[in-house]
Amino acid sequence: MTSPQGNNRCYALAFLIVISFSITYADGEKIGVCYGMLSNSMPSKSDVVNLLKTRNIGKVRLYEANRDALQALKSSGIEVIVGVGNNELQKIAGDQAAANGWVNDNIRPFSSSVNIKYIAVGNEVYANSGLVQYLLPAMNNIQTALRNANLQNIKVSTPHAMSVLSKSYPPSQGAFGPDMSGILKFLSDNGSPFMAHVYPYFSYRDNRNSISADYALFRSAKTVVNDGGRMYKNLFDAMVDSYISAMEKVGHPNIPIVITESGWPSAGSAVATVDSARTYNNNLIKHVLSTAGTPKRPERTIETFIFALFNENQKGSEEERHFGLFETNKSPVYPVNFSP
Template sequence: MASLHGKKKCYALALLIVISFCITLSAAENIGVCYGMLSDSLPSISDVVNLLKSNSIGKVRIYETNREALQALQNSGIEVIVGVGNTELEKIAGDQDAANGWVNDNIVPFSSSVNIKYIAVGNEVYANSGLIQYLLPAMNNIQTAVRNANLQNIKVLTPHAASVLSNSYPSSQGTFGPDMSGILKFLSDNGSPFMAHVYPYFSFKDSGGSISEDYALFRSTSTVVTDGNLMYNNLFDAMVDSFISAMEKLGQSNIPIVITESGWPSAGTNVATVENAQTYNNNLINHVLSGAGTPKRPGTTIETYIFALFNENQKGGNEEERHFGLFETNKSPVYPVNFSPS
């Protein structure tokens, strides 16, 4: 029989292992990925879920409703963003029954087995002026449908591109171009965060040399930009704080922010290289999981989703758009990524 001292040592060691595992898992769950499906050679969705779990990826964003994906995610513990497609906004905005039907068909059947955290109504809607009029009414109707289904734990929101900012530099002067007051009031009233897409890659690529590569890739070790009493050594923080400043100017200083897209392509332009993509995404993960926050909101962990899980050969646009993936569609990594804090 083991001695009491030996039992205590074993218990202490086991407790330490459990605590360490929980800390690692909790931290890893702050990083998510965007699961785009614009490829002709994607692995099975069950394989995708296994890929997420084996890499300790605790969150995933699905751009439009996919029942097969939700079925595969059942009992996985992975947090999920489910999207309402832009093409559905007009109908849902004008018909509460349509919103109720969407929630009852796409969310309710999975609400007890899938950890659905957010419903993202539309995507970058302000980049399409023909849809703006439908966005807030659609959000209100989906919110009502969620309430009717007694699923108030699921937050309703909408993701924004950086183009909603009419000014983003310096960060303290961040200002929205279109009127965002109605959207922000909706988020505040319902306890939902503001969703933003933040891509230092595009700012760096288009800067004509005015932004340094080290600043864009989190490699700067000292202050690069001083903005009043705010000091920045990476472009990601500066871009996030521009959104926060813009919200503050509309009287909404307490709405949390979630970065629903950020990433760096590995091919397609002279600065879209495997080395740069690996550097950016690994440094982004380390920065987010450090809990350092941004100069405007220090000491907070920013929920962040990396775009994208796979290279997508059927995406439109410039060549770089098809090379944001962390993995090839055969599930091999494009480059090594550590989803746990270093």
């Protein structure tokens, strides 16, 4: 969430991640974090990398190709998502040379020393209809640029907000609103994951009359939603499975899924408290690093990135400024166990 948009208000009580038959699934042995930099008091890039290493955080998402951050990540072993900004899509979509230049400037110099796993082309592009026409061409051109640079091991995808679904409850009825066939074919053809943002927080905040805090915070001991025999005890799983159902409906049941954003703010609304943020994020880590998976894809770890590493005081709203696990002085906002 560069801006949080996972609040599809249509669904009331459900969602998560897993498969009913064997597929290749994205690695999820360590938790990831989203490293935003919209603060006037950020620590140095080397201090951030040291923080990640000492806290056993094995993955990081950069929203843009920040060369100083990539330099600091050299030889760290940390897996990295590098973002192509929405403001770059039109140029890259219309010019293969521009895509080649982006890869040669931002990826190739670091490819031997930084563990760049994914390139995320744009962010929640379907929430900005003016950019949708550039998304798939930009993805294709970045893919070609990686091939030209002999870097095909890096996978190309694009992160989606929950609003890309026209229906998400119950999870088995998950369906896309816009035509996603081109994007999904690209992912399937290139062995890339579907990148999804999953925010039970927004669903709970906006639907407290129909969604319980226990369901949103992974605290339900009993099944809350029985979806044709698939039992859901937490909203995260239900949301993940609604994406998977949507992919199944358009003929792509086996594309792996990576949760590129999930989190809970510690301030900024009536349900954004330190206690709820601590509960959600600790339970999220425990869940996604286990082999529980989701009812549709059981017995899998779920590659997941928590939004966000830091509280960022230059974000747009008070709520957005308090998603951080740490203050920018590197002190924890609340205790977090980053191991399963």
